[in-house]
Amino acid sequence: MVRRAARVLAAFSPDRPALSLTELSARSALPLTTTHRLVSSLADAGFLERHADGRYHVGLRLWEIGALAPRELGLREAALPFMEDLYEVTRHNVQLAVREGTESLYVERIAGRRAVRVLTRVGGRFPLHPTGVGRVLLAWVLETVVEAVLAVPLRAYTPCTVTDPEALRQELAAVRARGYAVNDRQVTLDALSVAAPVTSGDGAVVAAVSVVVPAGQHGPEALAPMVQAAARGISRNLPRTTYAPQRKEGRP
Amino acid sequence: MVRRAARVLAAFSPDRPALSLTELSARSALPLTTTHRLVSSLADAGFLERHADGRYHVGLRLWEIGALAPRELGLREAALPFMEDLYEVTRHNVQLAVREGTESLYVERIAGRRAVRVLTRVGGRFPLHPTGVGRVLLAWVLETVVEAVLAVPLRAYTPCTVTDPEALRQELAAVRARGYAVNDRQVTLDALSVAAPVTSGDGAVVAAVSVVVPAGQHGPEALAPMVQAAARGISRNLPRTTYAPQRKEGRP
Numbered sequence: 001m002v003r004r005a006a007r008v009l010a011a012f013s014p015d016r017p018a019l020s021l022t023e024l025s026a027r028s029a030l031p032l033t034t035t036h037r038l039v040s041s042l043a044d045a046g047f048l049e050r051h052a053d054g055r056y057h058v059g060l061r062l063w064e065i066g067a068l069a070p071r072e073l074g075l076r077e078a079a080l081p082f083m084e085d086l087y088e089v090t091r092h093n094v095q096l097a098v099r100e101g102t103e104s105l106y107v108e109r110i111a112g113r114r115a116v117r118v119l120t121r122v123g124g125r126f127p128l129h130p131t132g133v134g135r136v137l138l139a140w141v142l143e144t145v146v147e148a149v150l151a152v153p154l155r156a157y158t159p160c161t162v163t164d165p166e167a168l169r170q171e172l173a174a175v176r177a178r179g180y181a182v183n184d185r186q187v188t189l190d191a192l193s194v195a196a197p198v199t200s201g202d203g204a205v206v207a208a209v210s211v212v213v214p215a216g217q218h219g220p221e222a223l224a225p226m227v228q229a230a231a232r233g234i235s236r237n238l239p240r241t242t243y244a245p246q247r248k249e250g251r252p
Numbered sequence: 253m254v255r256r257a258a259r260v261l262a263a264f265s266p267d268r269p270a271l272s273l274t275e276l277s278a279r280s281a282l283p284l285t286t287t288h289r290l291v292s293s294l295a296d297a298g299f300l301e302r303h304a305d306g307r308y309h310v311g312l313r314l315w316e317i318g319a320l321a322p323r324e325l326g327l328r329e330a331a332l333p334f335m336e337d338l339y340e341v342t343r344h345n346v347q348l349a350v351r352e353g354t355e356s357l358y359v360e361r362i363a364g365r366r367a368v369r370v371l372t373r374v375g376g377r378f379p380l381h382p383t384g385v386g387r388v389l390l391a392w393v394l395e396t397v398v399e400a401v402l403a404v405p406l407r408a409y410t411p412c413t414v415t416d417p418e419a420l421r422q423e424l425a426a427v428r429a430r431g432y433a434v435n436d437r438q439v440t441l442d443a444l445s446v447a448a449p450v451t452s453g454d455g456a457v458v459a460a461v462s463v464v465v466p467a468g469q470h471g472p473e474a475l476a477p478m479v480q481a482a483a484r485g486i487s488r489n490l491p492r493t494t495y496a497p498q499r500k501e502g503r504p
Contacts, residue, residue: 001253002290006297009317017320038254045258049321058320060350064357065261066318067375068269068310069301076374084364087336098312105316110362112336122328123319 004030005038009047009058014124018055070239071098075207076108078237079198082230083110086211089226092116093212095193097126099137102149104128107207116191116214119157129154129168130161132195135181136208139172140197146172160185180228181208182220190215194223196231200238209234256282257290261299261310266376270307322491323350324359327459330489331450334482335362338463341478344368345464347445349378351389354401356380359459368443368466371409381406381420382413384447387433388460391424392449398424412437432480433460434472442467446475448483452490461486 011019011027019027025035039056042048046061067073079096086094092115096108103125111118120126128134128149138146146169154163162168175181183193195210209231211223263271263279271279277287291308294300298313319325331348338346344367348360355377363370372378380386380401390398398421406415414420427433435445447462461483463475 002257002293003297005254005257006293006299010297012317012320014320017322017325041254041258045255045262047258049323057322058317060321060323060352060357062314063318063321063324063359064352064375065264065310066315068264068266069312069315070269070309071301071312072315073269073375080362081364084339084362088340100312100316105312107315109332110336111332123316123325 001038004028004034005042008035008038008042009062012058014121018051018057020055024056071206072107074239075198075234078239079108079207079209079234082233082237083108083209086110086209086226086230087112090211090213090223092214093118095120095133095210095212096198096207097131097133097137097210098207099128099141099145100125102128102145104131104134104137104208116212117188118191118212119187127155129163130157130183130186132181132183132193132210132212133208135172135175135183136195136197136210137205139175139181140205157187158185158189160189162186178224180220180224181210182224184220185215192216192218192220194220194227196224196228198231198238199235206238207234253290256280256286257294260287260290260294261314264310266373270303270309272307276308323458326491327450327486328360330491331360331459331461331486334485334489335360335461337485338362338461338478338482339364342463342465342475344466345370347372347385347462347464348450348459349383349385349389349462350459351380351393351397352377354380354397356383356386356389356460358385368464369440370443370464371439379407381415382409382435382438384433384435384445384462384464385460387424387427387435388447388449388462389457391427391433392457409439410437410441412441414438430476432472432476433462434476436472437467444468444470444472446472446479448476448480450483450490451487458490459486 007028011024025032046059048056049059083094087110091112094110097104097106105125106120106122109122128138150165156163181195191212192215193210193212195208197205198207200206259280263276277284298311300308301311335346339362343364346362349356349358357377358372358374361374380390402417408415433447443464444467445462445464447460449457450459452458
């Protein structure tokens with residue numbers, strides 16, 4: 001029953017944050033009566049809340065427990081002051097992401113009101129290949145992960161997106177050589193991002209931090225030292241033990 | 253079993269983010285074998301992760317699903333740009349909180365590296381009576397909630413904390429009259445906060461936003477218009493339908 005309840009919770013996504021009982025039943029591939037019983041238990045626990053229109057959404061109690069995840073919490077607390085510093089200089093977007101399988105998961109973003117538009121959101125996932133943070137997370141990872149990413153066709157978000165596997169491999173080698181990643185108009189045509197690796201005590205890359213600014217206004221070379229300095233500050237600031245069992249694959 | 257799994261998850265707290273199987277069994281009041289089975293299922297779903305030392309903590313997957321909670325997500329996305337504006341002026345702490353029962357739950361905070369120290373954290377709870385956001389959340393709420401708060405002795409965090417029920421009621425009336433709350437050295441002796449209400453489309457208070465600055469440097473009257481303007485901006489920016497079924501108790 002616990003695995004089934006997990007399937008019900010996993011039916012929610014950024015695209016579908018509110019679902020009816022019928023939709024929950026269909027998306028979790030469970031009979032309606034089972035779904036009804038599970039939803040009722042989950043609602044009792046505060047993990048689901050019922051909307052006025054009868055649909056269900058994830059409850060604040062689940063967010064509260066989820067906020068105790070050390071990879072999110074420890075990282076976020078360590079990163080925020082340095083992200084603030086980056087934001088004060090750029091006044092656009094500052095992002096923090098970790099890798100989950102073959103995708104990046106955004107754990108924090110700071111954005112001004114006049115910031116250049118980005119396609120990502122906190123708690124949301126995004127492919128690794130076109131973004132600055134994604135390339136950092138891919139540059140120091142085990143070959144098996146790179147192969148899994150390259151096993152499916154790479155989506156072209158703009159005419160500038162690198163979609164050729166060999167070209168992406170070369171780009172990852174360049175990221176390793178210079179210590180930071182650049183995405184110039186590869187996600188949206190009006191944005192440029194520069195990303196650098198956040199490392200744990202043992203040198204493994206546990207996250208990536210980036211600034212996203214309007215394309216054509218700043219050279220990545222000018223932004224890189226600042227982003228790298230922030231990434232080093234976050235790395236020093238990390239609660240060390242939290243990260244030990246996780247993602248030891250890559251070392252920059 | 254779902255309710256029992258919820259009890260296992262609820263065993264984690266900000267004070268105890270990592271727990272052994274024995275601790276989980278004791279804190280959720282379940283037999284060790286049952287706990288073991290539940291923990292195993294929860295780990296399979298990515299809701300728990302096992303630490304190198306054998307203890308368990310909340311998994312990033314649970315944070316990811318929890319981040320879909322509309323009261324957190326919608327509020328946070330609506331609030332962040334305005335919180336940035338407040339941060340740029342004050343360079344200390346900017347906080348956003350909602351009420352959960354008789355406590356406040358902090359859903360976002362922006363803090364600079366040299367910000368005055370605060371006792372609260374994102375995802376954490378705090379009593380309502382001493383803080384700026386707490387008094388805003390208490391000022392426009394049903395009398396039953398105020399009574400529940402006053403039913404237990406109010407803790408004195410500093411010699412300045414208002415702990416007399418009648419004095420707190422008068423303070424709440426003052427908050428309603430002037431439209432914002434002030435906490436001057438009532439949580440820590442070095443901090444002053446000014447908080448204002450965030451309202452949904454129907455006028456219900458759904459959250460509170462505050463700035464926390466060093467005590468003795470700024471008058472609350474100077475900070476209040478800025479905080480109130482930010483709170484109004486967030487209120488306008490809220491996804492309306494999200495909030496409809498929640499907390500209709502108070503109207504400012």
